[in-house]
Amino acid sequence: MDDFDRKILTLLQENNRRTAEQLSDQVGLSPAACQKRIKRLRDKGVISREIAVLSPAAVGRRLTLIVEITLERERPEMLDAFKRKMMNTPEVMQCYYVTGNADFIIIVTARDMKDYEDFTRRFFFQNSNVRRFHTNVVMDCVKVGLAVPVETGSGEE
Amino acid sequence: MDDFDRKILTLLQENNRRTAEQLSDQVGLSPAACQKRIKRLRDKGVISREIAVLSPAAVGRRLTLIVEITLERERPEMLDAFKRKMMNTPEVMQCYYVTGNADFIIIVTARDMKDYEDFTRRFFFQNSNVRRFHTNVVMDCVKVGLAVPVETGSGEE
DNA sequence: CGTGAAAGAGCGGACTT
DNA sequence: AAGTCCGCTCTTTCACG
Numbered sequence: 017m018d019d020f021d022r023k024i025l026t027l028l029q030e031n032n033r034r035t036a037e038q039l040s041d042q043v044g045l046s047p048a049a050c051q052k053r054i055k056r057l058r059d060k061g062v063i064s065r066e067i068a069v070l071s072p073a074a075v076g077r078r079l080t081l082i083v084e085i086t087l088e089r090e091r092p093e094m095l096d097a098f099k100r101k102m103m104n105t106p107e108v109m110q111c112y113y114v115t116g117n118a119d120f121i122i123i124v125t126a127r128d129m130k131d132y133e134d135f136t137r138r139f140f141f142q143n144s145n146v147r148r149f150h151t152n153v154v155m156d157c158v159k160v161g162l163a164v165p166v167e168t169g170s171g172e173e
Numbered sequence: 174m175d176d177f178d179r180k181i182l183t184l185l186q187e188n189n190r191r192t193a194e195q196l197s198d199q200v201g202l203s204p205a206a207c208q209k210r211i212k213r214l215r216d217k218g219v220i221s222r223e224i225a226v227l228s229p230a231a232v233g234r235r236l237t238l239i240v241e242i243t244l245e246r247e248r249p250e251m252l253d254a255f256k257r258k259m260m261n262t263p264e265v266m267q268c269y270y271v272t273g274n275a276d277f278i279i280i281v282t283a284r285d286m287k288d289y290e291d292f293t294r295r296f297f298f299q300n301s302n303v304r305r306f307h308t309n310v311v312m313d314c315v316k317v318g319l320a321v322p323v324e325t326g327s328g329e330e
Numbered sequence: 331c332g333t334g335a336a337a338g339a340g341c342g343g344a345c346t347t
Numbered sequence: 348a349a350g351t352c353c354g355c356t357c358t359t360t361c362a363c364g
Contacts, residue, residue, distance in 0.1 A: 068223050165282070
């Protein structure tokens with residue numbers, strides 16, 4: 017992992033449809049060399065996925081909510097069951113198991129408030145292991161992304 | 174926006190490097206038709222970005238933190254300044270302006286705890302407009318993604 | 331790491347329903 | 348208006364220098 021790799025990763029995090037030729041201009045390597053590096057980064061799992069990002073509004077999901085959830089009991093099997101449920105629920109875009117006041121923090125999309133209310137009913141009130149939850153309504157998605165800073169000295173070589 | 178579009182979007186959200194031919198198999202349209210639909214979805218902004226996702230651990234970012242931030246004063250110019258700063262800070266992966274107990278919720282990566290401490294110093298203690306902040310350390314990224322559910326009846330046609 | 335040829339994918343036009 | 352078929356072009360891929 018050198019500066020060439022880091023430049024490539026930074027560019028691909030912004031847009032992965034760049035051609036090897038475009039990359040080569042900005043990186044200072046031949047197109048083929050860029051592609052070999054990309055292949056290596058994919059195989060090693062440094063690049064874990066390559067995805068299309070949709071505009072939630074364009075598919076009718078105008079609301080984003082961040083919910084802090086506290087469970088009744090933190091038994092391992094309960095945690096796993098809860099995690100599994102989050103994985104299998106498409107409305108849940110992200111789910112983190114955390115320390116702090118809450119046990120879980122999740123990011124959810126909904127069409128509107130009524131849609132979210134339905135979700136809470138199905139999900140929280142109907143789930144006896146959820147002690148309480150606190151909802152934050154997102155007014156502005158200031159920055160949304162999965163991009164990680166990849167500057168020199170990041171650790172792995 | 175019909176079921177064909179929805180299938181295509183669902184598949185591309187999972188992996189945008191599928192070829193039109195692969196898509197055509199699962200969608201039930203000719204490769205060319207798939208491509209034209211993709212182009213339309215890109216032009217309309219339904220597909221807003223196409224990106225590579227890195228494994229944070231593979232680039233030496235082993236910690237994820239979710240921070241709830243309350244500002245001293247919520248004047249519009251202060252809000253804008255804060256938002257701009259979030260945009261320009263690579264460690265901040267996501268930033269949401271929210272209702273609820275806090276004003277902002279941000280998701281941050283760090284190499285380790287010391288690295289995060291440095292970040293809080295530079296960012297919160299040195300910023301007189303930050304009244305307080307509460308840190309949640311992420312123990313498990315159960316689900317990480319930007320994928321939006323795109324089922325029938327989502328709204329827009 | 332760079333070069334060059336072959337395979338493959340994307341793109342656009344013309345025609346059909 | 349949208350789908351298919353068919354060419355052309357650009358990209359990726361791989362063997363070799």
